Amino acid sequence: xxxxxxxxxxxxxxxxxKLTVTCSQNMNHEYMSWxxxxxxxxxxxxxxxxxxxxxxxxxVPEGYKVSRKEKRNFPLILESPSPNQTSLYFCASxxxxxxxxxxxxxxxxxxxx
Amino acid sequence: SQQGEEDPQALSIQEGENATMNCSYKTSINNLQWYRQxxxxxxxxxxxxxxxxxxxxxxxxxxxxxxxxxxxSLLITxxxxxxxxxxxCATDAGSRLTFGEGTQLTxxx
Numbered sequence: 001x002x003x004x005x006x007x008x009x010x011x012x013x014x015x016x017x018k019l020t021v022t023c024s025q026n027m028n029h030e031y032m033s034w035x036x037x038x039x040x041x042x043x044x045x046x047x048x049x050x051x052x053x054x055x056x057x058x059x060v061p062e063g064y065k066v067s068r069k070e071k072r073n074f075p076l077i078l079e080s081p082s083p084n085q086t087s088l089y090f091c092a093s094x095x096x097x098x099x100x101x102x103x104x105x106x107x108x109x110x111x112x113x
Numbered sequence: 114s115q116q117g118e119e120d121p122q123a124l125s126i127q128e129g130e131n132a133t134m135n136c137s138y139k140t141s142i143n144n145l146q147w148y149r150q151x152x153x154x155x156x157x158x159x160x161x162x163x164x165x166x167x168x169x170x171x172x173x174x175x176x177x178x179x180x181x182x183x184x185x186s187l188l189i190t191x192x193x194x195x196x197x198x199x200x201x202c203a204t205d206a207g208s209r210l211t212f213g214e215g216t217q218l219t220x221x222x
Contacts, residue, residue, distance in 0.1 A: 042201070042214035042215055044212075092155075097205075098144070104156045104157070
């Protein structure tokens with residue numbers, strides 16, 4: 001089944017404890033991105049990647065890192081999480097960029113205490 | 114602010130009625146997409162309309178695009194309780210897709 005998977009789905013952590021949220025897609029998509037969703041703010045893009053080893057900042061990249069060593073994986077790294085990073089995170093992928101349907105993962109609900 | 118902004122923020126209707134949601138944006142676009150999100154879940158693509166198209170249909174969905182007014186509308190006809198969800202428009206801006214804040218649609222049985 002074609003899908004985007006994220007792990008973990010739920011995570012409660014404490015300030016400063018490094019964490020990684022994994023994202024994997026099995027559709028051979030070139031484009032992948034991370035979004036965060038907050039009430040009243042909609043979805044905001046954190047980082048995106050147009051292909052392996054190519055990543056770029058989105059609208060809200062501060063406090064996050066990403067890597068794209070393989071086409072299928074695009075992990076999101078929080079080196080030192082803070083409470084303002086408490087949010088619902090989505091990974092998405094698409095075959096290309098322009099005019100491409102985005103396939104979203106199920107989301108990761110992160111709470112930073 | 115977001116490139117795409119939906120209106121209204123919330124809409125409540127009865128089953129069988131039509132639901133119309135609007136999206137306005139600021140800069141020129143290549144295409145506009147509509148997505149649906151059930152509570153707390155990932156977004157699901159509904160329909161894409163290109164900048165040279167004015168109207169598009171998919172099942173009970175009808176999307177219009179007016180590039181001169183920089184606006185789009187999503188019409189859901191004969192709504193069902195299962196249509197209850199948040200609906201987002203998304204526009205491409207450079208190499209990024211920008212989402213609006215969404216319209217929360219509630220369809221009452």
